[in-house]
Amino acid sequence: MPKITGDMIIADVLRMDRGTAPIFLNMGLHCLGCPSSTGESIEDACAVHGMDVNEVLKQLNDYFESKQA
Numbered sequence: 001m002p003k004i005t006g007d008m009i010i011a012d013v014l015r016m017d018r019g020t021a022p023i024f025l026n027m028g029l030h031c032l033g034c035p036s037s038t039g040e041s042i043e044d045a046c047a048v049h050g051m052d053v054n055e056v057l058k059q060l061n062d063y064f065e066s067k068q069a
Contacts, residue, residue, distance in 0.1 A: 004060040006043030006053050013042070013060065017067075023059050027051060 002016060013020050014032060024032055029045055031037050036045070042060075046053040 002064055004042070004057055004064065006046075006057060007041050009039065009041055010037040010045060011039075017064070019067075020060055020063060023056075023063055027056050027059065029056070 004013060010024065010029070010032065014024075014037070021032055028049055028051060031040070031045065042056060043053050045051075046056055
């Protein structure tokens with residue numbers, strides 16, 4: 001089971017599992033297709049968008065944990 005961390009690149013997480021896209025979108029990170037997502041960390045994207053990185057990470061990690069059950 002992967003552990004998603006704030007320093008991970010958004011596009012890398014999407015490549016791990018496309019099912020993470022709705023999580024990013026629902027949290028307000030709509031930059032999934034833009035060039036920034038290929039080089040921007042989750043933490044950086046949250047800072048730019050004024051979002052709580054810990055909440056985003058919790059939802060992503062909860063998603064991956066639920067797939068292991």
